[in-house]
Amino acid sequence: MTILVLDIGTSGVRAAIVGPDATILHERSHEFLPDTPFDGLVEFDAVAYADLAIELARDVLTWDGLATHGEVEAIGISNQRASTVVWDRQTGEPVAPAQSWQDLRTIGDCLALQAEGLFIAPNQPATKAASIWNGVDPDRTRDLCIGTPDSWMVWRLTEGASHITDASNAAISGMTTSGGREWDERILGLLNLPPASLPRIVDSSGRLATATVFDSELPICGLAGDQQASLIGQGAVQPGLAKITFGTGGMLDVCLGPDRPLEASRSDGGTFPIVCWQRDGEQMWGLEAIMLSCGTNVQWLRDDLGIIETAADSEVVAAGCESTDGVMYVPAQLGLGTPHWDYGARGTLLGLTRGSGRSHITRAVLEGIAHRGVDLVEAAEADAGIRIERLRVDGGMTDNTVFVQALADISGRHVEVSPVRDATAVGAALLAGLEIGMWSSWDDIAATWRPTKVVEPTEGYDRDTQRAQWHSAIDRAKGWYGDLSALNF
DSSP states (O other): OEEEEEEEOSSEEEEEEEOTTSOEEEEEEEEOOOBOSSTTOOEEOHHHHHHHHHHHHHHHTTOTTHHHHOOEEEEEEEEOSSOBEEEETTTOOBSSOEEOTTOOTTHHHHHHHHTTTOOOOTTSHHHHHHHHHHHHOTTOOSOEEEEOHHHHHHHHHTTTSOOEEEHHHHTTSSOBOTTSSSBOHHHHHHHTOOGGGSOEEEOSEEEEEEEOSSSSOEEEEEEEEHHHHHHHHTTOOSTTOEEEEESSSEEEEEEEESSOOSOSSSOTTSOEEEEEEEETTEEEEEEEEEESOSHHHHHIIIIIIOSOSSTTHHHHHHTTSSSOTTOEEEOOBTBBOTTTOBTTOOOEEEOOOTTOOHHHHHHHHHHHHHHHHHHHHHHHHHHHTOOOOEEEEESGGGGOHHHHHHHHHHHTSEEEEOSSSOTHHHHHHHHHHHHHTSSOSHHHHHTTOOOSEEEOOOTTOOHHHHHHHHHHHHHHHTTSSHHHHTOOO
16 A cells, blocks of 8 residues: 655655655656746746646556555645645636745735735735736636645646645635634635635545546545645654754744644744644644745855855865854845744854855854754744754755754754655655555654654753854844835735
């Protein structure tokens, strides 16, 4: 018995076969980068995106190893959240390019809605859907469908038979009631979006739909946003457990329990409530903290400064010195997320002397990303009133031993590294497998966590001094562009 997973990411698509031991047995992936026609606009061809996913799925379904490991019994889907597709219900064709979650063209719309007491961020689907619809049908005469990538993928897999989204995706759309279970008619009215255009909100795990595009029908049994899927994929399914994904950006998610956090939107501490998953109508809630710029800072060292030749070189170069000798870097190239939420902050390199070299700067960048990770941890702990004892981590940055050690030192916590770089696919498989009996309970899913290594804090590391200096550096990075710093979403 195996599971087919489709991982619909921001910069690519992956199809994978996952076995009963929660390991990826076989996979195919392909880069799929969005278009940026103008500054602030990030969009993509939704048809080409879905076609690629189906092509990769058909490829892995022909893998010879299935004869040994067992035929595919279900499908799980994880997806980039908040990207938005609008398509014609009759033709199944998108009416315009899909807008990526990174797209900022609706900032003005979001500011206008604040006058109505509605706080929606431009990276949420709400204003994106309205913007696309306004461009093709301002009078609302057409029968159109709205969806995030999970909805669009299910529609394509079922050949238009199912228009659904799971609770983990719906709850961050900016269009649900406070409980995240149903669409909010007041919000839809302000956006002039017909309720019938929205997908039906379903469980994250269950018999959700049936894919008919393959040689045989397969039930779709798992749906989740990418960060929630990563949380599940790292076995953090019990209250108090957390993970951080260090990829292009950084996301911390912590599992809390069945009760919704008191904050309806972003808290004073800068975190957001999320639905981790929903099964049999029962929800598990958590908090999310966000780092806007993570791996992009290593790309900057490589592509723009030429300090390193490859991303992997950052580990070797940083290891060329034992400390930064006072050099500190704030990774705020795109502003600061949790807990500061300052869109006008910018990357800041401090403490340079004539003796500062490429090793010091490279190490400072890695340590700066680690400091931002600890910012997320401390914000989540403050908002949730808990102590996160151990950090589970995945993402491309976790291949870097210098970075992982810095994270352990600065946080003062053990860091557990995921056995797979991107745990989203595993999480989607676990959701699907829970429904078909590959795993019988959430305790079984928790037991699948087997970190590839555990990194302990260095004895004698002066964390207090380092964090005090970090907070001083953060203050210097804030408010560089005052107009952007004034934005509040």
